Amino acid sequence: MKILVVTQYFWPEEFRINDICEGLIEKGHEVEVLTGIPNYPYGKFYDGYSFLKKGKREYKGIKIKRVPIIPRGKDGFIKLALNYMSYTVSASIATARLLFNRYDRVFVFQLSPITLAIPGIIISKIKKIPSTIYIQDLWPESLYCIKEVSSEKVKSILDRLCMKIYNSFDNVLITSNGFKEKLIDRGMEKEKITYLPQWAEEFYRKENEYYNMELESEVLTVTFAGNIGKAQSVSTIIEAAKLAKNNKKIKWQIIGDGSEFENIKDLVKKYSLEETVYILGRKPAKDMPMYFSKANGLIVTLANEDILKATLPAKVQSYMASGKPIIAAISGEGNDVIKESCCGLVGEAEDYRKLYENVIELYNMNLDQRKKLGDNGKKFFEENFTREILLNKLNEIINI
Structure with a gap:
């Protein structure tokens, strides 16, 4: 089975998705990753990477497709927001080329922000293939932890947007049982949700x-x-x-x-x-x-x-x-x-x-x-x- 993994972060950045992709390869799947140019946590592109230099196209049998993004910087909400937005936009544009490739499944590794899941939704809906999202940070709650949002109207819009994104997936994996009740309370079918805690590398x-x-x-x-x-x-x-x-x-x-x-x-x-x-x-x-x-x-x-x-x-x-x-x-x-x-x-x-x-x-x-x-x-x-x-x-x- 060929799996397209959508994640803003991937090797040489150190995230658990690296080990997950290796595990999927071990299970006999073909894995391709749609990701950004590595810049976490330093806030600048890693040595050997730039808008024009995308680095290695393969890691331990995993094919890598990198899209240009704005580096996150070390300080400041604006630079970070641009970093997040640039991945969503670049990866969404890149899906136009990926539509010509064969994929059997889409797997989204969802950290913050939730919008990084959008390219995965585009591919899965157009190609009509099953999709899975693995929630690491539950939105919009994770946003409220780091930025105060006082407007109830804004909160209502964010709630609807996040649930629309989550409900676009066939399978919703959660790292904590505590997420389940929150998703069900907001209208998600419990049959979609599966508890899958993280393992240690x-x-x-x-x-x-x-x-x-x-x-x-x-x-x-x-x-x-x-x-x-x-x-x-x-x-x-x-x-x-x-x-x-x-x-x-x-x-x-x-x-x-x-x-x-x-x-x-x-x-x-x-x-x-x-x-x-x-x-x-x-x-x-x-x-x-x-x-x-x-x-x-x-x-x-x-x-x-x-x-x-x-x-x-x-x-x-x-x-x-x-x-x-x-x-x-x-x-x-x-x-x-x-x-x-x-x-x-x-x-x-x-x-x-x-x-x-x-x-x-x-x-x-x-x-x-x-x-x-x-x-x-x-x-x-x-x-x-x-x-x-x-x-x-x-x-x-x-x-x-």
Whole structure:
């Protein structure tokens, strides 16, 4: 079967769609990707790429068709909006050429914004082939998390537009069960919706020399890794670290980059936390297992927003796969999953005092107690979130 994958982001950018496409190839499908010129997260085109230089046309057997886009830049809503808009327009125009190609299925990997799904709809409707959308960011709720919209009329228009796009697909895959109720409440047929949580990439799943390593018991290292934006509420971690400021044996690591990166650095400086909080910046995804293995606990935080309560952050699966205890300040589904799996210590979103208390509790645990939490997470991951289980499920859906 030949599958056209529509995604604004693809290799060499580091997104889970890369592994999904590799998995579809493994299942015997032919995969072609309609994507943009790589520029995330740096805000400029990667070396070797430009409007005229589209780079390699194949990656691990996956054919790549790149369309020109405006780079997102590092700061500013206008540049980002132009980046989003340019992909939708360029990819939609490119569908005119793709109509002459044979495709059996269309698969859209939907991050923000939802409009990136439009080229997939064009192809599927004109060629009359089944289509699937995999929702990573539920819209318009995800938009409301980062930009305040006070006009009820505008909200009504956005609601109708987003549901029109979602209802244009034959199959709607969701990464969190919390999305299902919201879609049904807005008029979607429940038969269309399938829960397909994300799996951890290959480099998170491999056993490594550090997995059973007894880290120095006198020092506790807790690590956050991922995007540093408003939705992640990384300031909750800094506020918790402030409460633990006098305990020099607790080390806090922040790995990642994003719109709030400079604000977080400023907050560390403001509270004089340089001795205990380390802002490491962005690191290659393939290096994350090394950082995870050298941590005693892994932190996940989200802001206290309704849509985020319905979200299961993808880092939870990666943390579980690493076999380390999870320390969480999140509400809703992510909170429930961590409790169900007994793999960590949990507080509500933005509750920095509870996060501090949980880190202290982890600090006071012995190695066997910490290992038990990590083992619980790894077991839950292997029973629910492995690549093999979820890839087989995805393959079944696409083949229907």
